[in-house]
């Protein structure tokens with residue numbers, strides 16, 4: 478069933494696991510992630526970046542694909558369609574009006590005061606329609622929506638102030654994670670994570686889930702992280718499968734012959750993450 482992230486994440490935080498947000502790019506991605514969730518009996522969040530939404534034909538098309546698959550595959554686990562790194566109130570509104578059940582407003586590159594003001598506007602619109610809202614403070618490293626940035630840790634007192642001023646449902650405090658592969662081991666701010674979790678009493682979100690060692694995943698979950706975003710790892714797995722197929726076969730022209738293995742590779746990756754995050758059998 479299509480639901481917001483609110484109850485999913487409250488339950489996850491209370492029971493000590495994290496729900497995965499897996500980004501989708503097309504039909505096969507959506508199929509793979511929904512199949513993985515149903516097989517694992519895991520709640521799941523389908524992340525849709527603005528770029529991916531545009532690529533798939535617009536937010537309305539995304540919603541109809543997801544709704545269609547939920548019906549055809551008889552999906553029974555909770556599924557959220559979530560705008561990933563929404564860049565403005567207007568983009569969040571567009572996603573909500575199209576039927577998204579959750580949005581992230583990422584105003585982290587604005588001043589703190591502007592971040593609060595924009596996030597508040599989104600929460601008012603979203604909550605009236607039972608849509609959950611994620612906000613961000615600090616800066617995730619690597620490429621974030623085409624902007625290559627350095628890492629900036631979130632300030633715990635600002636996190637507390639943002640949560641109190643806006644009534645968001647979950648918070649992504651950037652604490653050293655990076656979008657895309659890590660150069661070496663990540664250096665996550667666990668002390669800040671614990672402090673922010675205590676100060677805000679909200680489920681925390683960990684962006685840049687690709688390449689974080691299991692011990693750091695487990696520690697993050699124990700310190701209040703209830704949602705972990707993974708994108709790059711599925712892209713690498715899917716592209717590897719397609720490349721292997723095409724490198725060995727110069728004759729095939731039916732795209733299903735190589736998109737099928739890519740879909741399987743995504744499904745296998747997602748199942749692995751659900752078990753690692755502890756969300757399997759929690760739906």
Ligand code: G3H
Pocket residue numbers: 500524561562655656657658683684685686687706707708709710
């Ligand atoms: O918002 C999406 C995530 O933070 C994905 O990060 O591509 O490094 O797994 P990743």
Ligand code: ZN
Pocket residue numbers: 562617656684685706
């Ligand atoms: Zn992210």
